[in-house]
Amino acid sequence: MKTSKENIYIVGHTNPDLDSISSAYGYQIYMQLLGYDNYMAIRCDDVNPLTEYVFKQYNIQIPKLVTDISQLNIVLVDHTYPENRAYGWQHANILEVIDHHDVKLEDIIPKSITIRPCGATSTLIAEKFFNSNLNIDINTAGILLSAILDDTLGLKSPTTIQLDIDMVNRLNEICKVGDIWEYSKELFNTKDIWNTLTPKEIIEMDIKEVDIQGNRVCISQVETLNNTDLNERGIIEELNRMNDLNPINLRLVMLTDLIKRNCILLVVGKDISLLENVLNTKIEGNRVFLNDTVSRKKQVLPLIESMYSKGT
């Protein structure tokens, strides 16, 4: 029989963003304040430059890398989809999930499930602290706040709800970053490294694979302060190369402009004509411009899902 003192590891998704790492760390601190010192945040993959920047700013060590979670007691944060889980999850003991995306749990039944459609998992972690009247230290407040601002694009993404805004304001009272939009732009600046990367690195920086009734789609999100000066040809060539090696239905790259709030969508794959149908427009040269589009989760993914449910 397992004792309650066995270690429990908190892990975000593969190819983690700041929210995956911050929410895991925040939940570790929360559980420790409640007296459970056997909870430990880990990561299953390399972190991105923004995560490195923010953890350094707040003097917190990035959670330890664990590339195989089999046989471990696990809390999943910031994801439930099997295709985003760490290697070895089939043989892990998944006790709990905390997430703000759609749920896909299939045959695992965790004892505790916290799912709310808000802007970030870090919002849900911050809410746990405040609801329990626990004090959040300045540094933990700083990384949770930064993660919410990253996931919600400075509280401007369509995924943002009042709870995100409330949590950001309360966290800001603790870590005092000042003006939220100015601080968000400072965070975005750290991410604006795209011109220093190869097309392959750009595609792989923040890529999500989804499987919709057997249709496989990869969507990369590239958040920029100006999306007009990227090597679109190079990215399309690389997408074609990837799809020759590993053919799937669609490979998409969203070149999102955080300031102008639009998106240049690059696309390859056999289902381009289906996408043209749902967009009601022609996709010329593997490229289409989408106004008022910034969210993969709230805008582009639902479009792709509707595309396959219509079956046209």
Ligand SMILES: [Mn+2]
């Ligand atoms: Mn998230």
